[in-house]
Amino acid sequence: ARIRHYKWDVKNEFKSPDCFKKLVITINGRSPGPTILAQQGDTIIVELKNSLITENLAIHWHGIRQIGSPWFDGTEGVTQCPIQPGETFKYQFVVDRPGTYLYHAHYGMQRDAGLYGSIRVALPDGELEPFAYDYDRSVILNDWYHKSTNELSTGLSSIPFQWVGEPQSLLIQGRGKFDCSSLTSPSSTDPKVCNSSNPECSPYVLTVIPGKTYRLRVSSLTSLSALSFQIEGHNMTVVEADGHYVEPFVVKNLFIYSGETYSVLIKTDQNPTRNYWMQTNIVSRSSNTSAGLAILNYYPNHPKRSPPSSPSEGPKWDDVDPRVAQSLSIRARKGMGRAPPQTSDRVIVLLNTQNEVNGFRRWSVNNVSFQHPKTPYLISLKHKLTGQFDEKPPPDGYDFANYNIYVKQNNSNATTSNGIYRLKFNTTVDIILQNANTMNPNNSETHPWHLHGHDFWVLGYGSGKFDIDNDPKKYNLVDPIEKNTVPVHPYGWTALRFVANNPGTWAFHCHIESHFYMGMGIVLEEGIERVGKLPSSILGCGASKGLRVP
Numbered sequence: 001a002r003i004r005h006y007k008w009d010v011k012n013e014f015k016s017p018d019c020f021k022k023l024v025i026t027i028n029g030r031s032p033g034p035t036i037l038a039q040q041g042d043t044i045i046v047e048l049k050n051s052l053i054t055e056n057l058a059i060h061w062h063g064i065r066q067i068g069s070p071w072f073d074g075t076e077g078v079t080q081c082p083i084q085p086g087e088t089f090k091y092q093f094v095v096d097r098p099g100t101y102l103y104h105a106h107y108g109m110q111r112d113a114g115l116y117g118s119i120r121v122a123l124p125d126g127e128l129e130p131f132a133y134d135y136d137r138s139v140i141l142n143d144w145y146h147k148s149t150n151e152l153s154t155g156l157s158s159i160p161f162q163w164v165g166e167p168q169s170l171l172i173q174g175r176g177k178f179d180c181s182s183l184t185s186p187s188s189t190d191p192k193v194c195n196s197s198n199p200e201c202s203p204y205v206l207t208v209i210p211g212k213t214y215r216l217r218v219s220s221l222t223s224l225s226a227l228s229f230q231i232e233g234h235n236m237t238v239v240e241a242d243g244h245y246v247e248p249f250v251v252k253n254l255f256i257y258s259g260e261t262y263s264v265l266i267k268t269d270q271n272p273t274r275n276y277w278m279q280t281n282i283v284s285r286s287s288n289t290s291a292g293l294a295i296l297n298y299y300p301n302h303p304k305r306s307p308p309s310s311p312s313e314g315p316k317w318d319d320v321d322p323r324v325a326q327s328l329s330i331r332a333r334k335g336m337g338r339a340p341p342q343t344s345d346r347v348i349v350l351l352n353t354q355n356e357v358n359g360f361r362r363w364s365v366n367n368v369s370f371q372h373p374k375t376p377y378l379i380s381l382k383h384k385l386t387g388q389f390d391e392k393p394p395p396d397g398y399d400f401a402n403y404n405i406y407v408k409q410n411n412s413n414a415t416t417s418n419g420i421y422r423l424k425f426n427t428t429v430d431i432i433l434q435n436a437n438t439m440n441p442n443n444s445e446t447h448p449w450h451l452h453g454h455d456f457w458v459l460g461y462g463s464g465k466f467d468i469d470n471d472p473k474k475y476n477l478v479d480p481i482e483k484n485t486v487p488v489h490p491y492g493w494t495a496l497r498f499v500a501n502n503p504g505t506w507a508f509h510c511h512i513e514s515h516f517y518m519g520m521g522i523v524l525e526e527g528i529e530r531v532g533k534l535p536s537s538i539l540g541c542g543a544s545k546g547l548r549v550p
C-alpha cells in the first residue's frame with residue numbers, strides 16, 4: 001500500500017461552467033476538483049488550504065467508511081470543527097475498498113458552489129475485476145444554480161420561505177449550457193456576464209475508440225435533481241453501485257440520485273463516422289431546466305462536431321414505475337456479495353415529512369427536524385462535554401396507526417432537535433425510510449438518503465405504508481446490494497440493514513442539499529468508548545475551544 005499525498009488550495013474564483021459567470025469554489029483552480037486515484041489499502045493525505053476569504057470549510061469523503069479515523073469524515077458539526085480561512089487542515093484516511101467514490105463540501109450548502117470531485121480506488125496489482133473492459137473513464141453529473149450559496153440558503157431559512165426552485169442548468173463533468181438569450185435584465189445580457197461562446201462552457205467531450213468496451217463511472221452530486229442519464233444509441237450494462245459489484249443488467253436510461261455512483265459498461269459498436277449525445281434529464285420533479293449535454297466522440301471524428309440528431313426528450317418526469325423497477329434490479333453480483341445478518345436487533349422507522357417549525361419551512365423525521373449543535377458530537381461525546389446537545393433521543397417510529405401518509409397533514413408542526421440515536425456497538429440495525437405527502441396536496445418527492453461510516457444492505461422497496469408485521473417477510477436476504485446512498489420513492493418505503501461496528505458519530509441524511517439544510521437528517525453514535533484520541537486539528541469550536549493545543 002502506498003501513501004498518496006495531495007496539496008489542495010480552495011478558493012473562490014469567477015467561472016462560467018454553464019456560460020453564466022458566478023463565484024465558484026475551486027480546488028487548485030478547478031471545479032470539479034482533481035480526481036483522487038488510488039489502490040485499495042492506500043493512505044490518502046489531503047493537505048487542504050482554506051483560501052476562501054471569509055468562509056469556513058469542511059470536506060466529506062463520500063463512501064469512504066473512515067474505519068479508525070472517524071474524525072476525518074469531514075462532516076461539520078458532527079465529526080469536526082470547520083476549517084477557518086487561512087488555515088491548512090490535513091485529512092488522512094485509508095481507502096479500504098475498491099470502487100467509485102466522491103468528495104464534496106459538507107458545511108451549510110457549500111457543495112452547491114462547486115466544491116466536489118471523484119475518488120477512484122483500483123484493485124491491488126494482480127487482482128482482476130469480475131468484468132472486462134478496455135478503458136476506464138468517469139463523469140460527474142450535477143445541477144447548477146446561478147444564485148450564490150448564501151442567497152439560496154438564506155431564502156430557505158427566511159420567513160416567508162423562499163424555495164431554491166429548479167436549477168438553471170445541468171452539468172456533465174462541470175460543463176453545461178445555459179441559454180444566455182433567455183436573460184432579460186440589461187446587466188445579465190452583458191456578454192461579460194453570460195456568453196454562450198465562452199469556451200469554458202463548451203460541452204464536455206469523451207473521446208472513444210470504435211470497437212472497444214468502456215467502463216464509465218457515472219456519479220451524481222446534484223443539489224436537488226434526480227436524473228436520467230443516457231448515451232444516444234448505446235445500451236449500458238450496470239456492473240457497480242457505490243463500490244459494490246452488481247449482477248449485470250442492461251439499461252437505456254440510468255436513473256441516478258444525488259450521492260450515488262455507478263459503473264456501466266458500454267460498447268463503442270455504433271456507426272463510427274459520427275458523434276453521439278450523452279445526456280441528462282431531470283426526473284421526479286416537474287422542471288423546465290434544459291437537458292445536460294456532452295459529446296461521445298468516436299475517434300477520429302472532430303471532437304466538437306455536434307451529433308446529427310436532436311437530443312432525446314428524456315423519460316416522463318412523473319413516471320415512477322421504471323425508477324422503482326431499476327431500484328429493484330440492483331442486486332449483488334452472484335457469488336460476490338456479503339450475506340447480511342438474517343435478523344436484526346433494532347428497527348427504526350423514519351417518517352419523512354415536510355413541516356413548519358415556528359413559521360419556518362422544514363423537513364423532519366418522526367416529527368423532529370435536525371439542527372446542528374455548536375460542538376461537534378464526536379468531540380462532545382469523546383471528551384464528555386455535557387449539555388452540548390439534547391440528551392433525549394429522537395423517536396424510533398411514528399404513530400403508525402393514525403398517520404395517513406397520503407394526505408397533507410392538518411397540523412404539520414414539528415419540533416427541532418439536535419438529539420441523536422445511540423446504537424449498541426456491534427448490533428444489527430434496520431432502518432425503514434417511510435415517505436409521505438409534503439405540505440402541498442398530492443405531492444410526495446424522491447429523497448436519496450446517504451449514510452456515513454457504513455455500507456448498508458438494501459433489503460427492499462415497497463409502495464404505501466410499511467407494514468411492520470408483513471413486509472419484513474418479503475425482504476431480500478439472499479443477494480441484497482450494499483450501498484451508501486439509496487432513494488425512497490414517492491409514497492413508498494425503503495428498508496436497510498447495517499451492523500453498528502464502526503466507532504464514531506455518523507450522519508444519515510437526505511443528500512438533497514436544501515433538504516438536509518432544512519433538517520432532513522439524523523445522527524447515529526456507536527462505540528464512542530472505542531474511539532481513539534482525537535486529533536487536535538478537529539477541535540476549537542463551541543465547547544471545545546480550550547481543548548485545542550498546537
Ligand SMILES: O=C1O[C@H]([C@@H](O)CO)C(O)=C1O
Nearest residue numbers: 163354438439440445515518
Ligand atoms: O423543500 C421543498 O420546498 C418546495 C416546495 O414544497 C415549496 O412549496 C419543494 O418542492 C421542496 O422540495
